[in-house]
Amino acid sequence: MNKLLIVGTVAFDAIETPFGKTDKILGGAGTYIGLSASHFNLKSAIVSVVGDDFPQEYLDLLKAKNIDISGLEVVQGGKTFFWSGRYHNDLNSRDTLDTQLNVLADFQPKVPADFKNADVVMLGNLHPLVQSSVLDQMETQPKLVVLDTMNFWMDCALPELLDVIKRVDVITINDEEARQLSGEYSLVKAAAKIHEMGPKYVVIKKGEHGALLFNSDKVFFAPALPLEEVFDPTGAGDTFAGGFAGFITQSENISFDNMKNAIIYGSNLASFCVEKFGTERMEKLQKEEVSARLRQFKALTQFDIALEN
């Protein structure tokens, strides 16, 4: 089985949406990526850090999903990273109510020996120096390195972010972040500028409006599945990235055509994530549900126009 190395936060979230609110629940980019990638036939490990307040049941959950957590450091006497946010009525924007870095402030990632030759590395949203450090520890060149980031690092650690962006094959960011990073409003132009920063593949996530995959002059688009209810968007982008990286890891194929499939799988998995609070839907998601929804994605997008020659 191929190996996927994941770095990303494992955290507590407290979420408010127009439909309700949660106490501290399981969250973090690494968690969502790991749960999503667990739908593929691969070996995965999460590199992250938590405090000793992190419940054993959450660790057990990750292990039950066949995720190697030997690189998930537990800091004795430390507190787990905590994020709290409130979504607006349209669920497209949110206010951060509280961020407590806690053990994340001094996090030194340690890649498990068995994953220093991982086939694919998924660098989830974290400080770019942490992302770079993970790449530094690899003993063989991964077939594909995927990086996810956000506007926070563009504001606070741009030089470090640009350094790590140079080293990756694929970057996944949302539309506003692509515009901020490139200084271009047109997403076509933004992708072209981000190509020049290093990544051969640029994935622009547009939330409910789908995702675009750019590779020099080629472009592919995957819609989001139109849903009756979006309950909680938390983790949707990470779930998308985890599905993308997981599918690539399993298939061992980094052609553009296969990346199209990876984007569809990512969108498919993300469409489940938003149906319940936090990780609830992803924890119980069954293979049959994923397959059935994949058929919906086909019906949603495939057409058959005879093209004149």
Next chain:
Amino acid sequence: MNKLLIVGTVAFDAIETPFGKTDKILGGAGTYIGLSASHFNLKSAIVSVVGDDFPQEYLDLLKAKNIDISGLEVVQGGKTFFWSGRYHNDLNSRDTLDTQLNVLADFQPKVPADFKNADVVMLGNLHPLVQSSVLDQMETQPKLVVLDTMNFWMDCALPELLDVIKRVDVITINDEEARQLSGEYSLVKAAAKIHEMGPKYVVIKKGEHGALLFNSDKVFFAPALPLEEVFDPTGAGDTFAGGFAGFITQSENISFDNMKNAIIYGSNLASFCVEKFGTERMEKLQKEEVSARLRQFKALTQFDIALEN
């Protein structure tokens, strides 16, 4: 050849975008629909009204596109409908600077005798009473009636709008209008409520984010082509509707699968419309350009995932 009857404004527009501004140029929903539908093998007619200030060269342009203008009334001593607007920097929103109804205020549409048995009727954005009057004049039941409208009529003439919506097969509106008309935020729920108002098919236009086609429990999505530059969005929605109605008219096929193709053709033609000011791009658009871009749409959206059984 099958017949397409178009009702919609033929007008003067004055447009400001971040890229420049125009004096009074050719505009109007009927104009854009007619130019778009002229790319198909069909007979079309526009029912509309202008004043005697409307230049002969614009009438000649419509005739040169094989559009029957015997139902385009020229009011002697009257002035043509005029709209002026300014787009914001993101081109997604605009302010109306001036609206002069002029001859449109007392418009009584007259369907040419030769088009009272049209196969398809495209009711462009106009007062719902005008749209109803056109349907009243039909001597045979059209195979398909398509209606486009906007929030203005929801605010000012809702009962009349609901009356005409009852009588049509397809409604095309944008996402915000679908939400306003239905009172539902989720577009899936909005489409379901609009189905109950009459139309079997609900097309929700999302501008740069593509378009959704709903038919009871079936849904199809066509993206907008990612463009380097969007120059002027004026008329894009009408061009989309004209492409949709034109394709259906030519193909004589109102199955859901064929409507998917119609949505793709509409998106394809709209992608050209926005590349220049006003009707400029559509006036000179060649068949070969349309075919080439259709191939881009296929590449943009088609994928080949093996689905498990």
